[in-house]
Amino acid sequence: MTDLQSSSLAERLAARFGDTLKISTARNETTAELAAADLLAVASALHDEPGFSFGELVDLCGVDYLGYGQTEWDTQTVTGTGFSRGVEGEAMGRFQWSDRPRNVDQPRRFASVIHLLSVEHNQRLRLRVFCEDDSLPMLPSVSGIWPGVNWFEREAFDLYGIIYDGHPDLRRILTDYGFVGHPFRKDFPLIGNVEVRYDPDQKRVIYEPVTSVEPRVLVPRTIRDDADLLQAKAEAADHWREN
């Protein structure tokens, strides 16, 4: 127990697993990134070894990094033509397949993020595993170590299409019976692909391409960290001059 208190979780992880984990700590939260091939070995060590004893898997979710850091409204290069309406061009939240985001910055799209909790040591750890192949995202299932992950992996499969190898019952969970596609992917349109209505002629419920919704982006996505920084610096300089 003394050993636990004297060194931080990040240090102990680095000492135990070495280069297998890429560890970062921010806001008192420890994140470890690792390769899919190492996941099962690392996970069972984290679960079993008394120094870690992460007995509880609190959360697992998929993330699609497509379009990370991409904006819908570029205000850096304003020309005489004025601003765009923010509703044209390719980005997330677009509704045409041709406008889907295509990001070249992120080498890999899909990741599975696991949040672990150790009730004994009162500590948390985040694991992130990227899928090697974007066209067939596949990861080993940790359901043999934490059985409670069952539904969380089903959810990530349903919403992102990540296939968990070794999962006992990988079915869709949240979407409708017979649903096509993985709705939380960034290139899946917000309004969906099909809509449902009752057809009085055929006397049954039918699926059709979406026509009843005309979507608009009311607030474009913008990233202004540089502008904010400049502003803050200018204000600080003013403040300094005044005093």
Next chain:
Amino acid sequence: MAQEIRNYTMNFGPQHPAAHGVLRLIMEMDGETIVRADPHVGLLHRGTEKLAESKPFNQSIGYMDRLDYVSMMCNEHAYVKAIENLLGIEAPERAQYIRTMFDEITRILNHLMWLGSNALDLGAMAVFLYAFREREELMDCYEAVSGARMHATYYRPGGVYRDLPAQMPQYRESPWHKGKDLKRLNQWREGSMLDFLDAFTADFPTKVDEYEELLTTNRIWKQRTVGIGVVSPEHAQAWGMTGAMLRGSGVAWDLRKKQPYAKYAEMDFDIPVGVNGDCYDRYLVRVEEMRQSNRIIKQCVQWLRANPGPVMVENYKVAPPKREEMKESMEALIHHFKLFTEGYGVPAGETYAAVEAPKGEFGCYLVSDGANKPFRVHLRAPGFAHLSSIDTIVRGHLLADVVAMIGTYDLVFGEVDR
């Protein structure tokens, strides 16, 4: 002559009064014994997390109320806390006390709803009526502070929307409320909201006694709950259980004590823990939690009375400037315009913020790429983890025990399906 006996498959829900919403359960039965239970969820899936990705941060707070629609403000708390983590801001002290108080009001609201509906499922009608009497009083507090009885959108990054009202709204005379009846309804509502809560908390323990009178030693209640749905501590942890499900099995784990947020570190309260991990123990744990919540509310009321102050940060990048200021200052007007048209950018990064919601650990995993909209929001709902374990627990139980088990999970499908 040998005869083949086949198991019977039974469909339960999605429209069933004991399904607590829209749970569809396919059960394989051997006579009246459960061989296998396969829950089908997602009938209330609205894609909250995806919707949140398409909106500025503040516009999704209202969606959080609609997840677990019985413990609204606790959900808001997790989401708001995640944004505050990334922004690196902290709400003023008074706002933190208000949040603590409303989290506990929410806990009582939730547990009253659970107590009433669970008792109703197991055949006790009266508790439901009693529980809703007190729920109404507390919903009035929600309304007084936010204008809405349930979907409050009261917590904001940087504090709470506004300070507590100086006058508790009163009932007006109507054909249904008049004379002595009206006077009784308004007797606590003469002063401020804190006066009202003071009177409520003084009275509430006797109300909890009333519920306990109806159930705790009730022979039928005990027959339906004692020894039913036993969850061992190891089982509970392996299946990601939190909250009363974990404490009922004897694990003293409560985020309010172990990883305190808001003002829980300053509060004096106890964590009730069960022994056997059955439905009855979880009932006892939740009833005791209501008494403890009552204690916390009392302490908050005391502090809030003595310490006026701001309830929102003065950072106009996050919080709107005051109306009066906007009449005078161009800066304030610009800030207001920017905040309500574009929102605010949140520094790139990721965080997981969890609160001890009445049902267990409600967490919000937030990824930001620096934009004015979240890149990814994942909401960790306690009910989702709990329900996934139902198959392992109800195997070998009788059909009627499934209803007891669904009740003891304290399920709300708004959060399970998101």
